[in-house]
Amino acid sequence: xxxxxxxxxxxLPEPVASLNEIALDEILDxxxxxxxxxxxxSDFARDDEDAVVxxxxxxxxxxxxxxxxxxxxxxxxxISLKVDASHxxxxxxxxxxxxxxxxxxxxxxxxxxxxxxxxxGSGTGLVGLVAGALGGIVWITxxxxxxxxxxxxVTLNDLQSCVSVRELNWGETPPSDIPRPExxxxxxxVYFEPAFPLLVQTLSEMAVSGSTEILFCYKKxxxxxxxxxxxxxxxxxxxxxxxxxxxGIYNHxxxxxxxLTKRLCA
Numbered sequence: 001x002x003x004x005x006x007x008x009x010x011x012l013p014e015p016v017a018s019l020n021e022i023a024l025d026e027i028l029d030x031x032x033x034x035x036x037x038x039x040x041x042s043d044f045a046r047d048d049e050d051a052v053v054x055x056x057x058x059x060x061x062x063x064x065x066x067x068x069x070x071x072x073x074x075x076x077x078x079i080s081l082k083v084d085a086s087h088x089x090x091x092x093x094x095x096x097x098x099x100x101x102x103x104x105x106x107x108x109x110x111x112x113x114x115x116x117x118x119x120x121g122s123g124t125g126l127v128g129l130v131a132g133a134l135g136g137i138v139w140i141t142x143x144x145x146x147x148x149x150x151x152x153x154v155t156l157n158d159l160q161s162c163v164s165v166r167e168l169n170w171g172e173t174p175p176s177d178i179p180r181p182e183x184x185x186x187x188x189x190v191y192f193e194p195a196f197p198l199l200v201q202t203l204s205e206m207a208v209s210g211s212t213e214i215l216f217c218y219k220k221x222x223x224x225x226x227x228x229x230x231x232x233x234x235x236x237x238x239x240x241x242x243x244x245x246x247x248g249i250y251n252h253x254x255x256x257x258x259x260l261t262k263r264l265c266a
Contacts, residue, residue, distance in 0.1 A: 064082070064083055064084070065080055065081065065082050065083070065156070066080075066081050066083060066093065067079070067080050067081070068081060068093070068098065068101070068126070070098075070101050070102045070104075070105035070106075070130055071102050071105045071106045072102055072246075076105050076108070076109075076134070077105055077130055077133040077134060079101075079126060079129050079130060079133065079153075079157055080153075080156050080157055081093060081124055081125075081126055081129075081153055081156075082124070082149055082152050082153055082156060083124055083149075084149055089123075089191070090121070090122075090123035090124070090142060090143075090145075090146045091123065091124060091146065091149055092123070092124070093123075093124055093126055094123070094187070094188040094219075095188075095219060095250070095253065095255060096187040096188040096217040096218055096219050096255055097123070097124075097126045097127050097187040097188055097217070098126070099187070099217050099246070099250045099255055099257060100127050100185060100187040100215060100217040100257065101126055101127050101130040101187075102244075102246060103215070103217075103241065103244050103246075103257060104127070104130060104131055104134065104185075104215070105130055105134065106244065106245070106246075108134070109134050109135050111134070112131055112134045112135050112136040112183070113134070113135035113136070114135065114136075114137065115136050115137065115182045115183050116136075116137050116179050116180070116181050116182050116183075117131050117136040117137065117138045117139070117181055117182065117183045117184075117185060118138070118139045118141060118178060118181040118183075118184050118185070118206065119131070119138065119139070119140045119141060119184075119185040119186070119187075120141060120168070120170070120184065120185070120186045120189060120199070120202065120203070121141075121142055121170075121186060121187070121188070121189040121199075122140035122141055122142045122146070122150055123142060123146060123150075123188075124146075124149060124150065124153055125140040125149075125150040125153045125154065125163070125165070126153075127185050127187050128140035128163055128185065129153060129154065129157055129159060129163060131163075131183075131185065132159045132162040132163035133157065133159060135162075136162065136183070137162055138162060138163045138164070139163075139164050139165075139166050139178050139181075140154075140163060140164070140165055140166075141165075141166045141167065141168035141174075141178075142167070142168065143167065143168075143169055144167050147165055147167055150165045151165045166178060168202070169198075170195055170198035170199045170201065170202040171197075171198030171201050171202060172202075173205075174202075174205070174206060180206070180208065180212075181206060181212060182211075182212065182213065183212070183213045183214070183215070184203065184206060184207060184212060184213070184214040184215070185214075185215050186199075186203075186214070186215070186216045186217070187216075187217040187218070188217070188218060188219060189216075189218065190218045190219075190221075190225055190228050191221065193224055193227065193228075196227060196228040196231055197231055199228070200228075200231045200232050200234075200235055203232075203235070203236070203260070203262075204235045204236075204262065207236075207260075207262040208262065209261075209262045209263065209264045210261075210262075210264070212262065213259065214236075214259065214260035214261070214262075215241070215257065215258075215259060215260075216238070216257075216258045216259070216260050217255065217256070217257045217258070218255070218256060218258075219253070219254055219255045220254040220255075220256070221254075232260075234263075235262060235263060236260045236261060236262055236263060237260070237261050237263060238258045238259065238260045238261070239258065239259050239261075240256060240257065240258055241257040241258065241259055244257060
């Protein structure tokens with residue numbers, strides 16, 4: 001059951017910031033995309049609400065393999081996952097990805113069986129791998145540097161028959177061999193500000209009004225995130241998922257799981 005809720009970024013006016021301030025943010029983002037994810041990023045915080053809530057990721061994670069099971073309280077599927085921080089933030093398993101993986105596993109095999117599913121910003125491929133293990137026909141997508149680790153994880157879990165790896169840069173035309181998805185999955189894609197309009201563009205181009213389901217899980221990190229939701233609101237409406245029994249736990253960690261619906265006029 002989904003219910004309309006009032007989220008922190010609903011009905012907000014355009015952010016008040018000088019053009020110089022926005023330009024500086026974008027320059028810093030391009031030079032150091034992970035700056036907002038580090039616990040030592042206080043130099044960039046403008047007030048207490050901007051305090052970093054994401055733990056620092058150790059750079060010593062190189063070629064390790066972990067095993068994750070979902071749902072956590074009653075495992076239905078287990079995934080072996082190679083993680084490697086040398087690929088940047090995409091090569092690591094992040095909390096929002098685990099939250100989304102746990103939710104689709106909670107919904108069960110019948111929820112995903114036979115559906116065409118695309119995961120955006122897949123990173124290691126965790127969410128898409130879980131979807132494939134639960135019967136979905138899945139395309140996991142990301143930028144070129146991450147394709148290798150994604151393919152290794154597909155092979156590691158023997159999911160080649162149902163999970164395919166493709167390069168997809170947000171804002172560009174999706175590969176022609178990916179069909180129109182029935183379900184789009186996205187976890188922890190809101191962190192790099194210059195990519196915000198490109199992500200909205202890709203979501204809008206891939207979704208069909210009234211028929212494409214989108215599950216979007218994100219972790220609030222800073223006030224600038226609301227710029228993304230200001231852009232998103234022009235193309236989509238959203239509701240918070242309320243039937244997840246773990247919602248109270250991850251909400252406490254500033255993680256939200258939403259279902260997006262494309263506006264008819266978008």
